[in-house]
Amino acid sequence: MKQLSRRRFIRLLGAGGAASALGALAIPMRGYAATGKANPQGRVVIIGGGFGGATCAKYLKRFSPGTAVTLIERDQQYVTCPFSNLVLGGLHDMDYITHDYQQLQNKFDIKVMHDEATAIDPAARSITLKGGSKVDYDALIISPGIDFRWDAIEGYDPEAAESIPHAWKAGSQTQILRRQLEAMPDGGTVIIAPPGNPFRCPPGPYERASMFAHYLKNNKPRSKILILDAKDKFSKQGLFMQGWEKLYPGMIEWVKGSDLGGTIDRVDAAKKTIYTTFDRPFKADVINLIPPQKAGAIAHTAGLVNNDGWCPVDQRTFESTMQKDIYVIGDASIAGAMPKSGFAASSQGKVCAAAIAARFLGVDMPDPSYVNTCYSLIGPDYGISVAGIYRIDDGNIKSVEGAGGVSPMDADAAFRQAEARYATGWYQSITSDMFS
Amino acid sequence: MQKKPVLRRLNLVLASGLLLTVQAPGAVERVEINRGAILSASCAGCHGTDGASPAAVPNIAGKSAEFIENTMLDFRSGKRPGTVMNRHASGYTDEEIRLIAEFFATRE
Numbered sequence A: 001m002k003q004l005s006r007r008r009f010i011r012l013l014g015a016g017g018a019a020s021a022l023g024a025l026a027i028p029m030r031g032y033a034a035t036g037k038a039n040p041q042g043r044v045v046i047i048g049g050g051f052g053g054a055t056c057a058k059y060l061k062r063f064s065p066g067t068a069v070t071l072i073e074r075d076q077q078y079v080t081c082p083f084s085n086l087v088l089g090g091l092h093d094m095d096y097i098t099h100d101y102q103q104l105q106n107k108f109d110i111k112v113m114h115d116e117a118t119a120i121d122p123a124a125r126s127i128t129l130k131g132g133s134k135v136d137y138d139a140l141i142i143s144p145g146i147d148f149r150w151d152a153i154e155g156y157d158p159e160a161a162e163s164i165p166h167a168w169k170a171g172s173q174t175q176i177l178r179r180q181l182e183a184m185p186d187g188g189t190v191i192i193a194p195p196g197n198p199f200r201c202p203p204g205p206y207e208r209a210s211m212f213a214h215y216l217k218n219n220k221p222r223s224k225i226l227i228l229d230a231k232d233k234f235s236k237q238g239l240f241m242q243g244w245e246k247l248y249p250g251m252i253e254w255v256k257g258s259d260l261g262g263t264i265d266r267v268d269a270a271k272k273t274i275y276t277t278f279d280r281p282f283k284a285d286v287i288n289l290i291p292p293q294k295a296g297a298i299a300h301t302a303g304l305v306n307n308d309g310w311c312p313v314d315q316r317t318f319e320s321t322m323q324k325d326i327y328v329i330g331d332a333s334i335a336g337a338m339p340k341s342g343f344a345a346s347s348q349g350k351v352c353a354a355a356i357a358a359r360f361l362g363v364d365m366p367d368p369s370y371v372n373t374c375y376s377l378i379g380p381d382y383g384i385s386v387a388g389i390y391r392i393d394d395g396n397i398k399s400v401e402g403a404g405g406v407s408p409m410d411a412d413a414a415f416r417q418a419e420a421r422y423a424t425g426w427y428q429s430i431t432s433d434m435f436s
Numbered sequence B: 001m002q003k004k005p006v007l008r009r010l011n012l013v014l015a016s017g018l019l020l021t022v023q024a025p026g027a028v029e030r031v032e033i034n035r036g037a038i039l040s041a042s043c044a045g046c047h048g049t050d051g052a053s054p055a056a057v058p059n060i061a062g063k064s065a066e067f068i069e070n071t072m073l074d075f076r077s078g079k080r081p082g083t084v085m086n087r088h089a090s091g092y093t094d095e096e097i098r099l100i101a102e103f104f105a106t107r108e
Helices: A007-013 A022-026 A050-062 A083-086 A103-107 A173-181 A206-217 A237-247 A297-301 A342-361 A413-435 B037-046 B065-079 B086-090 B094-105
Strands: A044-046 A066-072 A077-079 A097-099 A111-113 A118-121 A126-129 A134-136 A139-142 A145-149 A188-191 A224-226 A253-254 A262-266 A274-278 A281-283 A288-289 A293-296 A325-329 A370-380 A382-393 A396-399 B009-013 B019-023
Touching: A044 A050, A050 A066, A050 A103, A050 A139, A077 A262, A083 A206, A097 A413, A103 A111, A139 A145, A139 A262, A139 A342, A173 A206, A173 A288, A188 A206, A206 A224, A206 A237, A206 A370, A206 B009, A224 A396, A237 A370, A237 A382, A253 A370, A274 A370, A281 B086, A325 A342, A342 A370, A342 A413, A342 B037, A370 A413, A370 B037, A382 A413, A382 B019, A413 B037, B037 B094
Parallel strands: A044 A066, A044 A139, A066 A111, A139 A325, A188 A224, A188 A288, A224 A253
Antiparallel strands: A077 A097, A118 A126, A126 A134, A145 A293, A262 A274, A274 A281, A370 A382, A382 A396, B009 B019
């Protein structure tokens, strides 16, 4: 055992006054929070166990094992949106993208509560759960992901989504869409209707089109895929189009927003038809309608959203600019130049964990650094990627100039194959970084 | 740069002569909050926690600092071909690459 420096001794004992005799007696112990007394190294509650929340919980424990961490997550199992397109394409089954919270509990001493937060009282620093019980916190992190703007499309609601799925939250919606694809006739039409910016996973709709095409090419080769976009351009566009031309010539047609003449504004679920602003109808065998989005419901309940429906935060720590001691990470937050991706959420979760741990340990938080890496599969052996490295500049998260960017155009088959292999490696690494 | 980040069990002899045993809760190894750890957390998304990759992305946990530093510098200059790593390495200064290399060299 190395000599313990005074500085490390102070850190070990926690923030403020720790070197005093009193501090020495207030050594944090397991279960301390349960007594109802303040934990010297903080009681942190995290709502939402996805890429942001699960990663944040684990890294908080790594940076500050003495902090009591509670993770509130509605579901027993977590189904990832990343790689759900591969399930749609028939490359993996649902089990592959389904994870649980056992190791976070057992290995990292995180208290996982499968419950739903229904209200937050920022003044009392207290959360009310669905069953009526309350959980107190010193710092609260919410990582609620997205909710849909159901009011944006006439006739579209959770019930209509059973026949016209969004599949933009993975799980039963993924299975509905997969079954529809399996049931459609050869020579049929599939529509994907992506929303305008900002939305979760910017390359996602186009990877989805690729995975649909992979399945249809091998099973129903006379079928067509029509992308009715709200936008005039999209993420990794050149790379996707080059890949489609190479692997699925003539199968995927992309209609940009200005050619479509408005957005998808109305749905008739019974007729399997969607309508544009000027009531132009589009009927198909399978329709995947991805509605406009906003921060997850609890962010609205807790008064954390701006007029656009997203959460403004101090981009250095992710503390809300609207409520003290509440932090928002992931898709729900406004995180400068970072996209709304699982990887970005995970990166934000680590920065937020370090900021909160530093606060409770009474040490300085170093300058943060953030990253995004997203792979998309166009075919099983054809992968492309986008990377971004981000720093704080004048209070905003900005891309480091001259770094990041997308895979090269016109790369050879070996390059695309390597990126497809790394896509799978990426998935296995990031999910293990979250959950084990 | 700390060599042993973990203080799982620590015997402290206080000035009064009182012997205290401090047991950190759980068995989680504490990672010191410093610039190297913050930068390296970014790498873990693809390379696994502490650089210990479970699958196709190369494992970097416990590789020598010299190897990691040189590899990153070569990715950055383009001397070493890669897929995504050239784009990542370009985002870091010499000093940041050194801190990242030192961090992963101490991991298992």
